[in-house]
Amino acid sequence: MIEICGVTKAFGNKKAVDHLDLHVRAGELFGFLGPNGAGKTTTIKMVCGLLKPTSGTVTIGGHVAGTREARQLLAYVPDQPYLYEKLTGREFLRFVVEMYGLETKRASKRIDELIDTFEMRDYIDDLCESYSHGMKQRVVFASALVHDPKVLIVDEPLVGLDPRSARIVKDLFIAQARSGVAVLMSTHLLAIAEELADTIGIIDKGTMLVRGTVAELRDRAQMQGPLEGLFLKLTGGDRPISGVGMVGEGPAGSNGHASTIQVGEGESAR
Amino acid sequence: MSTIPLPPSSTTTAGQTARAFRGLRLRLAHNVIQGVLSGSRLRLSMVVICTTIFWAGLFFLFFGGFQFLEMYGALSGDFVEYIFSLFFLSLLVMLFFSTGIILYSGLFQRKEAAFLMTMPAAADRVFAYKFFESIAISSWAFILLGSPLMAAYGISVAVHWSFYVVFLAFLFAFVLIPGSVGAVAAVLVARFFPRRQKTVLAMLGGLVILGAISLVSQLLRTPGDTFSSDWLDSLLGRISFCQNALLPSRWMSKGLVETAKGNWPQGMFYLAVIAGHAGVLYLLAAVVARDLYRTAYSRVQGERTTKRRVGGYGLDNLFHKVFGFLARPIRLLILKDLRTFRRDPAQWSQFLIFFGLLALYFVSIRRIGYDTQKPYWRNLISFLNIGVTALILSTFTSRFIFPLMSLEGRNFWVLGLLPLSRSSILWGKFVFSTGISLVSTEVLIVLGDLMLRMPPTMILLHMGMVLILCLGLSGISVGLGARLPNLKEDDPSRIAAGFGGTLNLLVSLVFIFLIVSSLALPCHLYFLGQDEFGSGSFTLNESQFHFWLGVAIAGSLVVGAVGTLLPLRIGIKAFRRMEF
Known part of the structure; x- marks a missing residue:
C-alpha cells in the first residue's frame, strides 16, 4: 500500500533520508523507530506529499504521493496537529468530511460514531480553543478516521494522551490494521512499538538499519529482553553518557538510569 | 505495481472542496463575530468608539482638504485626480507587499498549510482560500482609510448616492490587482529563493524606500512660494508619473472622478478595465499556484537550516560591566x-x-x-x-x-x-x-x-x-x-x-x-x-x-x-x- 523505493531527501549537503526502501502492506501496522533527527518525520512528510523526494519514488496505493488520488486514500496525524481554534470539534469534523466529499447522512452517522468512540460528547460542541492537548488529539484522530482512509500515517501518536485515551488510540490502531488499513506509526516509545507493531523498522541517519517482526529482530541480534537494548545497540545509543555514572559507581547509577544502558551492550561504561 | 482505484463515492470534486472552504470561512466568521459580541462590552465599545473617532477625524481632514482645493476653481478637478492617483499608487505598492507577505506566511509557514496540503483539495483551491483571507487582512486598513476619503469627496462634489455603491465595486476590483501580483511574487520567491525570502523582501523594500526618498526630496525642493500657482504647477509636474495611463491607480482615480461627475459610460469603462485586469491577474496567480505551490511548499520546508550562533559573548561581558549597577x-x-x-x-x-x-x-x-x-x-x-x-x-x-x-x-x-x-x-x-x-x-x-x-x-x-x-x-x-x-x-x-x-x-x-x-x-x-x-x-x-x-x-x-x-x-x- 505504501511503497518507498530508493528514496533520498537532501537538505543542501545533508542527506536526511538516504536510499530508503520501505513497503507497508494493507493490514500491516508498521512501527517506525529511530533516534531524534534520524529521518522519520522527513520520510512521513514525503509519504504525505508535503516534501518531494530528491530522488526515488513514493506511492500510496499505486498513486504518486502528493497527488489528489493519494491524498484521498490517506489520513495523517502529525506530532503537532492543527485545529481551527474558532471552530467547535463537530464543525471541524464536518469540514473534513465535506473536504472528502462524503455523503451528508453517512458522514453525520460516522461523526456520531467517532464522537462516542473517542468519548468526546461532553465537549465536542465547544470551541477548539478551549480544549486541552488530549482533547485536541482525540478530535484530530477522529478527523483522520472520519473518511475511512486506506492508509493511516501517525507521527508520535501518544504524546499528551492520558492512559485511557492512549488505550483507545492503541485499540483503534489495531482495529484499523485488522480491517485492512496500512498503518505507518512513528514513535520514540519502544514499548508502544513492541506492543502494537506487526513490523518494526529502525532508521538512523536516513538509512534503514533493520526491519522485521520483534521476534525476527531479536533472533537477528541474538538477544532477548526488551527492544530497547537492540535499538540502542543499533543506533549507537549505548555509548557511555558523559557525566552520568553507571551501576555501582555512585548515586547516578543507583537510580536505574544507567543500568538500562548497560543491558544493551553488556559492558560497563566508564 | 497495482493501483487502488478510488470508489466514486469517495472522490472529491472541485465543487465540493469549494463548498467546504466556503462553509469553513462562513463558520469561522460567524464564530468570531459571536465571540466578539458575547465578549467584553467595554472592549467592543472601545473598538467601535475609537474606530468612529478615527474615521470621523479622517473624514473632516479630507473634507477640509477638498474645500481648500475648491479655492483653485477649475484647477481643483486636476488636483483631485493627481491626489487620487498618488493615493491609489501608494496603496498599490503597500497592498502588493502586505498581501504578498501575509500570503507567504499563510501558504508556507503556518501549520494550517500542512493540514490543508494533506486534504484532497487541489493546490489552486487551497491558494484561493488563503488568497482571499490575505486580501481581507491586508485591505481592511485600506477601507478604513479609503472610505472617509471617498465620503468626503462625494459630499464636497455632491455626488449621486449610487457613486458610493460603484466605489465599492472599484475597491474590490482594485485590491485584487496588487494582491494577485503580490501572490505571484510570494509563490515565485518560495519556489526559486526558498532560503532567500528575507533578502528578496529587503531588496524590494529598499528599492521602494529609495524611490520614496527621491520623490520626497524632489517635492521638498519644488521652486516658488508655497501654494502659489507656479509652485503648484511645478509640484504637479514632479508627480506627473502617477498619471501614467498604464497604472491601475490612474484607472481608479479617473474612473472615480468620471463617475462622480455623472459621466457613467467613462466611469464604467475604467471599472471594466480594472475588473478585467484584476480577473486576468488573479487567474495568472491561480495558475502559478496550481503549478508551483506544492513544489514551492516542499522547497520551503526542505531548505530550512539551523543557524549556529556562537560568539558575541564579549559584548555580553561588556554589558555586565557597564550596567553593573x-x-x-x-x-x-x-x-x-x-x-x-x-x-x-x-x-x-x-x-x-x-x-x-x-x-x-x-x-x-x-x-x-x-x-x-x-x-x-x-x-x-x-x-x-x-x-x-x-x-x-x-x-x-x-x-x-x-x-x-x-x-x-x-x-x-x-x-x-x-x-x-x-x-x-x-x-x-x-x-x-x-x-x-x-x-x-x-x-x-x-x-x-x-x-x-x-x-x-x-x-x-x-x-x-x-x-x-x-x-x-x-x-x-x-x-x-x-x-x-x-x-x-x-x-x-x-x-x-x-x-x-x-x-x-x-x-x-x-x-x-x-x-x-x-x-x-x-x-x-x-x-x-x-x-x-x-x-x-x-x-x-x-x-x-x-x-x-x-x-x-x-x-x-x-x-x-x-x-x-x-x-x-x-x-x-x-x-x-x-x-x-
Whole structure:
C-alpha cells in the first residue's frame, strides 16, 4: 500500500533520508523507530506529499504521493496537529468530511460514531480553543478516521494522551490494521512499538538499519529482553553518557538510569 | 505495481472542496463575530468608539482638504485626480507587499498549510482560500482609510448616492490587482529563493524606500512660494508619473472622478478595465499556484537550516560591566531580550528603516533650508520632529515591547523556576525598552536640533522631553503588556494587532499628545510673539514665557511620572496575580 523505493531527501549537503526502501502492506501496522533527527518525520512528510523526494519514488496505493488520488486514500496525524481554534470539534469534523466529499447522512452517522468512540460528547460542541492537548488529539484522530482512509500515517501518536485515551488510540490502531488499513506509526516509545507493531523498522541517519517482526529482530541480534537494548545497540545509543555514572559507581547509577544502558551492550561504561 | 482505484463515492470534486472552504470561512466568521459580541462590552465599545473617532477625524481632514482645493476653481478637478492617483499608487505598492507577505506566511509557514496540503483539495483551491483571507487582512486598513476619503469627496462634489455603491465595486476590483501580483511574487520567491525570502523582501523594500526618498526630496525642493500657482504647477509636474495611463491607480482615480461627475459610460469603462485586469491577474496567480505551490511548499520546508550562533559573548561581558549597577537577574533578562532583538531581523530591520529614514531627513534639514528660517518656524519644526519621532517610537513599543510579556507568559515555566521576583521580570523589560528607545531617539533629536541651529537651552528641553517620552512609552507598553496579555498567540504581530495592542497604541498616542503639546504650546506662543510682535495675536513675552514653560515642565513631569508608573504598577499587580 505504501511503497518507498530508493528514496533520498537532501537538505543542501545533508542527506536526511538516504536510499530508503520501505513497503507497508494493507493490514500491516508498521512501527517506525529511530533516534531524534534520524529521518522519520522527513520520510512521513514525503509519504504525505508535503516534501518531494530528491530522488526515488513514493506511492500510496499505486498513486504518486502528493497527488489528489493519494491524498484521498490517506489520513495523517502529525506530532503537532492543527485545529481551527474558532471552530467547535463537530464543525471541524464536518469540514473534513465535506473536504472528502462524503455523503451528508453517512458522514453525520460516522461523526456520531467517532464522537462516542473517542468519548468526546461532553465537549465536542465547544470551541477548539478551549480544549486541552488530549482533547485536541482525540478530535484530530477522529478527523483522520472520519473518511475511512486506506492508509493511516501517525507521527508520535501518544504524546499528551492520558492512559485511557492512549488505550483507545492503541485499540483503534489495531482495529484499523485488522480491517485492512496500512498503518505507518512513528514513535520514540519502544514499548508502544513492541506492543502494537506487526513490523518494526529502525532508521538512523536516513538509512534503514533493520526491519522485521520483534521476534525476527531479536533472533537477528541474538538477544532477548526488551527492544530497547537492540535499538540502542543499533543506533549507537549505548555509548557511555558523559557525566552520568553507571551501576555501582555512585548515586547516578543507583537510580536505574544507567543500568538500562548497560543491558544493551553488556559492558560497563566508564 | 497495482493501483487502488478510488470508489466514486469517495472522490472529491472541485465543487465540493469549494463548498467546504466556503462553509469553513462562513463558520469561522460567524464564530468570531459571536465571540466578539458575547465578549467584553467595554472592549467592543472601545473598538467601535475609537474606530468612529478615527474615521470621523479622517473624514473632516479630507473634507477640509477638498474645500481648500475648491479655492483653485477649475484647477481643483486636476488636483483631485493627481491626489487620487498618488493615493491609489501608494496603496498599490503597500497592498502588493502586505498581501504578498501575509500570503507567504499563510501558504508556507503556518501549520494550517500542512493540514490543508494533506486534504484532497487541489493546490489552486487551497491558494484561493488563503488568497482571499490575505486580501481581507491586508485591505481592511485600506477601507478604513479609503472610505472617509471617498465620503468626503462625494459630499464636497455632491455626488449621486449610487457613486458610493460603484466605489465599492472599484475597491474590490482594485485590491485584487496588487494582491494577485503580490501572490505571484510570494509563490515565485518560495519556489526559486526558498532560503532567500528575507533578502528578496529587503531588496524590494529598499528599492521602494529609495524611490520614496527621491520623490520626497524632489517635492521638498519644488521652486516658488508655497501654494502659489507656479509652485503648484511645478509640484504637479514632479508627480506627473502617477498619471501614467498604464497604472491601475490612474484607472481608479479617473474612473472615480468620471463617475462622480455623472459621466457613467467613462466611469464604467475604467471599472471594466480594472475588473478585467484584476480577473486576468488573479487567474495568472491561480495558475502559478496550481503549478508551483506544492513544489514551492516542499522547497520551503526542505531548505530550512539551523543557524549556529556562537560568539558575541564579549559584548555580553561588556554589558555586565557597564550596567553593573543593575541587579544581576535583571541584567540577564535584558541580555536575553537584547539577544532576541539582534537575532530577529524583523525587529531591528523595521527599527533601522524607520529611524534611518528619520536620520536621513534630519541630516537633510540644512539642504532643505529649514535652518535659515525664522526662529518661529525652526521652533515649530523642532517640535514636529519630536512628535514624529515619538509617534514612530510608539509604533515600535506597541509592535515589539507590548507583545514581550505575552510571549514570556507562554514560556513562563523557564522564568518562573528562576530565583526571581515577578516584578523583576517587568522591570527588566522596562529597562530594556527604555534603553533602546533612549539611545536611538536622543541621538536623533540632538541631531535634528543641531541641524536646525536651535539654542542649547532648547536642545536640553527637547532632550528632557524625549527622556519623559521614552520612559512613559516603555512603561505603558510593558505595563499594559502584562495587564492585557494574549497567551494563546505566538506571533508578536498578531498580539500587537489585537485589542491590547490597539489600546496600547491609543494610550501611547494620548501620552505623546499631552507631553508634546504641553511643552510646545508656551514655546510656540513665545516664538510667535518674537516673529509677529505687536500683531495683536495671543503671544507670550519673556517673563510670561518663563513662567508658563515652568508650569508646562512641571505638568509634563507629573504626566510623565503617572504615564510611566501607573501602567507599570497595574502591570506588576496583574502579573503577580497571573496563573499560567
